[in-house]
Amino acid sequence: MDSIKDVKAKRPIRVWLLIGLTMIFFQVVLGGITRLTGSGLSITKWDIVTGTIPPTSQKAWEKEYELYQQTPQFAKVNKEMDLNSFKKIYFWEFVHRLWARSMGFVFIFPLIYFLRKRWVSSSLRIDLLLVFLLAALVASFGWIMVASGLIHRPWVDAYKLMLHLGLAIFLFEFLLVTYLKVSGIVSKVSISPFGKGGRYIGWLLVLVSFQVLLGGLMSGMKAGFAFPTFPKLNGEWFPSILFDASNWTLENMKAYDISVFAPALIQVSHRLTAYVIIIFGSIFVYKVKDGPCKALCKQTVGAFIMLLSIQILLGIYTVLGCKYGSVPLFLGVLHQAVGLLTLSSVVLLWFLNRVRNVQNIDNI
Numbered sequence: 001m002d003s004i005k006d007v008k009a010k011r012p013i014r015v016w017l018l019i020g021l022t023m024i025f026f027q028v029v030l031g032g033i034t035r036l037t038g039s040g041l042s043i044t045k046w047d048i049v050t051g052t053i054p055p056t057s058q059k060a061w062e063k064e065y066e067l068y069q070q071t072p073q074f075a076k077v078n079k080e081m082d083l084n085s086f087k088k089i090y091f092w093e094f095v096h097r098l099w100a101r102s103m104g105f106v107f108i109f110p111l112i113y114f115l116r117k118r119w120v121s122s123s124l125r126i127d128l129l130l131v132f133l134l135a136a137l138v139a140s141f142g143w144i145m146v147a148s149g150l151i152h153r154p155w156v157d158a159y160k161l162m163l164h165l166g167l168a169i170f171l172f173e174f175l176l177v178t179y180l181k182v183s184g185i186v187s188k189v190s191i192s193p194f195g196k197g198g199r200y201i202g203w204l205l206v207l208v209s210f211q212v213l214l215g216g217l218m219s220g221m222k223a224g225f226a227f228p229t230f231p232k233l234n235g236e237w238f239p240s241i242l243f244d245a246s247n248w249t250l251e252n253m254k255a256y257d258i259s260v261f262a263p264a265l266i267q268v269s270h271r272l273t274a275y276v277i278i279i280f281g282s283i284f285v286y287k288v289k290d291g292p293c294k295a296l297c298k299q300t301v302g303a304f305i306m307l308l309s310i311q312i313l314l315g316i317y318t319v320l321g322c323k324y325g326s327v328p329l330f331l332g333v334l335h336q337a338v339g340l341l342t343l344s345s346v347v348l349l350w351f352l353n354r355v356r357n358v359q360n361i362d363n364i
Helices: 009-036 056-067 072-078 083-116 122-147 157-182 195-221 249-254 259-290 294-324 330-359
Strands: none
Touching: 009 157, 009 195, 009 330, 056 072, 072 157, 072 330, 083 122, 122 157, 122 249, 157 195, 157 259, 157 330, 195 259, 195 330, 259 294
């Protein structure tokens, strides 16, 4: 599977893809900061071109502030916010959008150069086209998400936030697989390098991906505030509200800012999924010893164990920190970042488990 046509092109394209991965990773991190600082609704317009320049005069700042004053978030949450405080939340949303625009330039101009050089094969072109389509979808859905908080509720819709985050992470993981395809990684064994543990990798990929989406809902619903305790949830293993059949309504799932039912359900699901991941992860690690797992495979398994352990601790301390009335910014952002890295380690495990069936991959 030779996805690069010219030997000279292999290193530039690999570096280019790696830069893209790094930029998307930090974009997800910036998105977390924007969410936790309540900055996402500070810019009420989506100007693709003119939006690259922030307000440069007092009059321009006052105009932006006036637009923000017309939003539900200002009326219901930040009514006492002055112009200087507004500038602080504007900063994070502006950086988040500017970083996204920068990624567009980083991707497009080198790609044009590589295409003119005829360095990109048809298979890699298809992968890169999908990357661009996914990026456009993420950006479009980002604005749909923001727009949902400019009408009635003083924050973005939790379900749209989950979809936006899910699409962004899928974009990152798809680009990661594209990078791995051109990196020259290949197994020299015909069986799974993870032995009997290989059969559990697919389950881990599904579970960790689902857990990331639940994390998006946790953030969007501010579910941590409802039960900022561990291991029990306010003294109960399972909140009693979940055992009342009358609460299982679509309206309660939609009105998560009024009823505690949805936050309770999501937090219980998030915790239970974590326990299931620990069980499957432990079985996988135990079964790996039966396979011909070599250096890179062992390093990836070790990275998965380390990242999962850190992620669990970060999740616990993030929830406990919610009892003070706000999500701890550093812990919350780190929890999201390590979650993305944990999922990436599983994607790498999945790739290594299947790449043995791919022939003729050139080493770089």
